[in-house]
Amino acid sequence: EKIPLSLKVNGVKHKLSVEPRATLLDFLREQLHLTGTKKGCDYGQCGACTVHVDGQRVNSCLSFAVMHDGQEITTIEGLADGDKLHPMQEAFVKHDGFQCGYCTPGQIMSAVACVREGHAGSETEIREYMSGNICRCGAYANIVAAIQEVKG
Numbered sequence: 001e002k003i004p005l006s007l008k009v010n011g012v013k014h015k016l017s018v019e020p021r022a023t024l025l026d027f028l029r030e031q032l033h034l035t036g037t038k039k040g041c042d043y044g045q046c047g048a049c050t051v052h053v054d055g056q057r058v059n060s061c062l063s064f065a066v067m068h069d070g071q072e073i074t075t076i077e078g079l080a081d082g083d084k085l086h087p088m089q090e091a092f093v094k095h096d097g098f099q100c101g102y103c104t105p106g107q108i109m110s111a112v113a114c115v116r117e118g119h120a121g122s123e124t125e126i127r128e129y130m131s132g133n134i135c136r137c138g139a140y141a142n143i144v145a146a147i148q149e150v151k152g
């Protein structure tokens with residue numbers, strides 16, 4: 001039986017019902033069609049599914065949608081301001097912070113949290129904070145450069 005859920009996603013209020021066992025990741029992708037958030041491992045190991053929940057980064061594959069009643073979710077689709085990219089998106093473009101791009105939405109959501117939470121003080125600190133976001137193409141140096149640019 002489905003469970004009622006109301007939450008805000010990228011500034012838009014939703015009132016709907018969800019399968020009790022639906023992960024936040026599947027809910028975002030399949031019910032809201034926000035496919036920018038990626039499914040890599042589906043068990044908390046790769047970071048491709050990273051979103052923000054009330055401003056905190058979360059691996060959306062590890063939590064159930066029903067746990068987020070009344071909360072505010074931000075996905076990669078919610079970062080830009082209309083046609084204007086978020087500064088972290090600009091910096092990833094400028095520094096080539098991706099190759100295939102599959103991990104990029106998760107990388108960017110973590111990168112934004114990294115700067116906001118004050119963990120971008122040094123390269124070591126950035127790499128530590130970002131260590132849950134795996135990039136198979138190995139774009140790490142460029143990702144770090146992008147974060148350092150935004151941090152200023």
Ligand code: FES
Binds near residue numbers: 038047061062
């Ligand atoms: Fe969630 Fe890999 S898909 S951590």
